[in-house]
Amino acid sequence: MRSADLREGTPTLPLLLAARTDDAVRAALAGAPLEEGILIRVAATGAIEESREVALAYARNARACLNGELRREELESLTHAIVNRER
Numbered sequence: 001m002r003s004a005d006l007r008e009g010t011p012t013l014p015l016l017l018a019a020r021t022d023d024a025v026r027a028a029l030a031g032a033p034l035e036e037g038i039l040i041r042v043a044a045t046g047a048i049e050e051s052r053e054v055a056l057a058y059a060r061n062a063r064a065c066l067n068g069e070l071r072r073e074e075l076e077s078l079t080h081a082i083v084n085r086e087r
Contacts, residue, residue, distance in 0.1 A: 003034070003038070003039055006025075006028045006029065006034055006038060006039075007034060009029055009030070009031055011029060012051075013047075013051040013054060013055075014042060014047040014048050014050075014051040015029055015042065015047070016029075016047075017045065017047035017050050017051060018041070018042040018045040018047035020045075021045050022041050022042070022044075022045055024038060024041055025038065025041060025042055025045070052083070055082075055083045056083055059079040059080070059082070059083050062075075062079050063075075063076050063079055
């Protein structure tokens with residue numbers, strides 16, 4: 001997650017999840033000035049961990065759909081790489 005996402009109003013999953021419970025995050029997504037420590041507030045909501053669990057579930061579902069597909073190993077590796085990527 002990047003502070004640029006908030007500045008630009010980009011509704012990423014962690015921000016959307018955090019906005020459900022944090023008024024400052026919700027306001028920032030709507031275009032209000034960013035409060036100091038806003039990324040810490042996002043993290044405090046548990047939205048980052050929840051987003052990772054959602055991504056892992058999507059990756060598991062994608063792997064389950066590969067049933068003998070051509071290049072299965074490469075596609076499975078891709079699902080792991082996407083979820084575990086670093087910015």
